[in-house]
Amino acid sequence: MPLDQTAVARVLGVDVPPLPRPIVAVTHDSRAVVPDGAFVAINGFTSRGSDFVPQALANGATLIVAEAPIEGVPTAVVPSDRIALAALATEFAGNPSHDLTVYGITGTNGKTTSSYVLHAILTAAYGESATGLMTTAEIIVGSEHETAIRTTGEAPQVQGNLARMRDAGVTHVVLETSSHGIHLHRVDGTRYAAALFTNLTRDHLDLHGTMEDYYLVKRRLFEWTAGPKLSNADDVYGARLATEIEGTLTFGLAAEADYRISGERTEGTRTVFELHTPGHGDLTLSIPLLGDYNVHNVAGAAGLALEMGMSPQLLTSAVSEMAQVPGRFERVPAAQEFGFEVVVDYAHTDIGLRAVLDVARDVAGDHRVICVFGACGARDKDKRPKMGAAASELADEAIITTDDAYNEDPAAIADEVYAGADPRHTEVIIDRRAAIDAALGQARPGDVVVVAGKGHETVQHLPTGDVPFHDTTVVTELLTALRASSSATTD
Incomplete structure (x- = not known):
């Protein structure tokens, strides 16, 4: 929906330079600017938005929004570039959440x-075409699946x-809401129509500074939500x-607890437990997931669904x-013929690693x-030796390798992890593929092989640049090679 000068000024709450024509789009990415588009020069962690204004203008931007005047460029100066970006994005999209039932889920793990x-x-209740999902792993619009770039994208x-979901006929959306997103x-x-909080453990302190500030950011989701909250x-x-x-x-x-868990037990590859509810009776839930943390994940989601009107019978089914779930204690099928299990999981903190x-x-x-x-790399360093200790305490053999190093030296990161590990059954193999092999x-x-850290992700961020890397795919390829090698030896 194009916005003229009056509309843009109303949304931003500041004076706007004269516009030759209505603005037709907004972006923070100068490469994505279209003619008659607005460019919001947000400042990143390592770059200044104003550095990208020339490219935005070359691509046809007719409005620049920034927190300070830019010399030689008519600029709408705002108190917060990110708030301005969100306000314009919401207006251009036509306030889509007002036409949807949005469920927000926040927390550190789960x-x-x-x-x-x-x-x-929700899919069982309303049908595939009426449900959507935005999460760390992927974005789902009805039957369409696509890989997500980050947990919560920019506005x-x-x-x-x-x-897009609203226009496709989706009515119910689950939005994984990270602390970065908030x-x-x-x-x-x-x-938000409803909200769920899973837990809070040490993570992202490079952004939030303290656990208290981290918690207060997460709490905002509940402050925004008028409907059910668990x-x-x-x-x-x-x-x-x-x-x-x-x-x-x-x-x-x-x-x-209002929704109380009891009687958890493992039955083959499933977990069964009772969920005692405040108004829906006692339910026996059988789930194709293992681990008490997954019992909590299911109990929270189930309770929220019941509070939003779901029938207990439909929920149980x-x-x-x-x-x-992609990259969450995801079993790799190709391992079955070898008689051992290979599990890929996103655990990237000491708490998450212990749980898995x-x-x-x-x-x-x-x-x-x-x-x-x-x-x-480029994250809270204090958790590194704690991860080494967790692996040493709970695994029989541990191989420390490279996760996403970003601009740090992978070997230096590995040394910090190794400092907390038991050297008697820990080795370091920097190359991730070689480590998995x-x-x-x-x-x-x-045996059970756990490949932890990247889960569903398909790219590894290294000092030398990004490279394609998907743990489940790599495991499958290596198992195929192992099968071929075993066959050749047998022959």
């Missing part, structure tokens, strides 16, 4: 799995995808959230039939757990 669970429940992507105003302008009673921050935000219900093992290895330990029984993992080569029937 956001993506909870989002997929809730999406599966034009968020509002553009919501508008703090950097990427979800400003979104009206929080994890077994998490100290989740329990606190329920006392601070009126109308928040809880889920968990705690005796006082939906969670029973849902598919694997705990489940792997249960699956392995008396056999070994072999863990391949690394730590991100080494783990598979030593796996025996009954």
Whole structure:
């Protein structure tokens, strides 16, 4: 929807330079500017938005928005570039969340799995064509799937995808809402109908500074949401959230939880548990996921769905039939013929790694757990030795490798992880493919190999540049090569 000068001034709340024609689009990416488009010069962590103004003008921008005047360029000067970007993006998209039922899910761990669970429940209730999902792993619009760039895209992507869903006939959307998305105003302008909080553990302190600030950012989602809200009673921050935000219900093992979990047990490759609800009776849920953390993920999503009017019978059927979640304790089928398990998981903190290895330990029984993992560059360094300690305590063999190093030296990162590990059963193999290959080569029937850190991601960010890398694909390729090698040896 084109915006004339009066409309742009109203949205931004500031004076706007004369426009030759109405603005037809808005972006923060100078490469994506179209003729008669607006360019918002947001400042990134390592770059200044004003540096990209010449390219934006060359591509046809007729409005520049920035936090300070730009010499020689008529500029709409705003107090916050990111707030301005979100306001314009929402206006251009026609306030799409007002025509949708948007479910927001936030927390440190479990956001993506909870989002997929809730999406599966909604799909069972309303049909595939009426449901949408925006999460770390992918964006789903009805039956269309595409890879996501980040957990929560910038405002034009968020509002553009919501508008695309609305226009395609989607009515219910699950929006994984990260602390970056909230703090950097990427979800400003979104009206949430319901919200879920999974937990809060140490992560992203490079952005937030302290756990308190990290929590307060997450809490904003609940402050924005007028409808049902559920929080994890077994998490100290989740329990606190329920006392601070009126109308928040809880889920968990705690005796006082509104949606109380009990009787968790493993039945083959499934987990069964009871969910005691405040108004829907006691439900027995059987899910194709393992681990107590996944029980919490399902319980939270199920409780929120029930609060939004889902029938208990439909809910029970939906969670029973849902598919694997990409990169979340994702079992690689090609390993089955070798008699061992290979699991790919997104765990990239010490808490997340412990949770995944705990489940792997249960699956392995008396056999070994072999863990391949690394730590991100350009992130909180304090968690690196803690990850090394977690792997040493819970895995029989640990191989430290490269995750997303970004601009840091992969070997230096590995050294920091190794500092917390037990050297007696830990080795360092910097090349990630070689590390996975080494783990598979030593796996025996009954063992469980955990490849942690990148999960669903398809690109590895290295100091030398980005390279394609998808753990599940690499594992499958290496297993194919291992099969061929075994066949040749046998012949």
